[in-house]
Amino acid sequence: MFWPVVLDPAGPNASEIATLSWLLIAVVTVVFIAVCVALATAVFGSHRWKRFLSHNGTILTAGFAAPVVVLTALLLYSLVITKSLSLGSEPEYLRVRVTGEMWWWRVDYLDSAGHQTIGDANELNIPVGKSITLELESADVIHSFWVPQLSGKKEMIPGRRNILHFSADKAGTYAGQCAEFCGGPHALMGLTVIAHQPEDFEAWRTRRRADPPPPKDDLAKRGATLFLNSGCAACHVVRGTSANGEAGPDLTFVGARKRLAAGILPNNRGTLAGWVADSQAIKPGNRMPSYPMISAGDLQAIAAYLEQLR
């Protein structure tokens, strides 16, 4: 697994949340120590201290007024942060629709008219320092989009479109995770976000708009035929071929992804083969069936084909 990291911010949203978290941790620590000292004094202290602690004025001040003031201040601070997080600051540079599916993420890069330009899955590529807008939707149950190093979590609710504005400060690869229990393999619903330098992002975008090159070696060619003829194409899209199934993740550039099966496996020809042969052993309950009847030779060919889709 590629687990998300918290309290190591790589973007302005996450920085504000990290500041709030540390502030809360500091305040809670002070309060906890104060309560422990008061408790110890009440049990083991001298009569004078015990009298002081049981005095009405002390109870009203320390037990009522102080919590009201501290908690109200923290509430106001967090409300201010929440508001600033929900507003996009700069002009929007990139708009992507991310749809939560059981148990993966559909990723559609949109043009200014809201049409899909690049279809992908389980991986979100963004430029550093630019304002990103995500349209968060769900295809089935409630999911939650959470990449802690970049932003707070936001629900993906069926029949609704939630908007998340965020940006990344530095290039890198960040792990995300579905943060709302969505059934069966919810814990295995991961996401990878890759922040590129802006010029690298543009190069990436140009490459991705084209179709993947056709397979070159014989094994991959045989894999391509098998992919189309043995049913894979009923659920998966590979642009430039007749594979146009929409039920599962877009595999046009599956070989270029960092991770497989929604963030959970490294991506190489071995894990591709293992996933195709027995995805149910790796991610029990996921909607792709295992293929125990597949022959060793066909598995080799399909894995070789998928690996070179890059």
Added chain:
Amino acid sequence: MAPSNRTLKILSFLGIIRNTLARNSFLKLQFKMKGAGVSKARLSLLIFGLSLVSGCVERPVEGETHTGIAAINDLGCGACHVIPGGTWPKSDVGPGLDGFGGRNFIAGVLPNTPKNLAAFIQNAIFYVPEGAMPPIAMTRQQAVDISAYLHSLQSGAM
């Protein structure tokens, strides 16, 4: 080109001798010799001589077991194999590798030496063309370390 059947047969035969000598006899010998007060150096010399006789002294492959298990987890070998010490997943598309160090053959074909194993895990289809394990991109060092780790696995270590 896959190695010819005859080569494989000869290699396997040597592998059996080597395994028998190096594993079972070695342990028994060590036990007996210790009782008889034979020094470790002399014992090593004896074993060295024995392995010379068996005709299968092999250039040792330097592998680190702890980086081996890290590489196994990084590469996701668990997508097909149950491997003791592996984190996740634990799929059984391929054979479980518990006790792999005590096995005579790799994929039932190749003598189970560290060198053979390091070569096999990088390009299994070359050695066993009818097998399902695809070639997997990794560094030579990763392959050698994984081989060392798998060879350290003895039965019942689960």
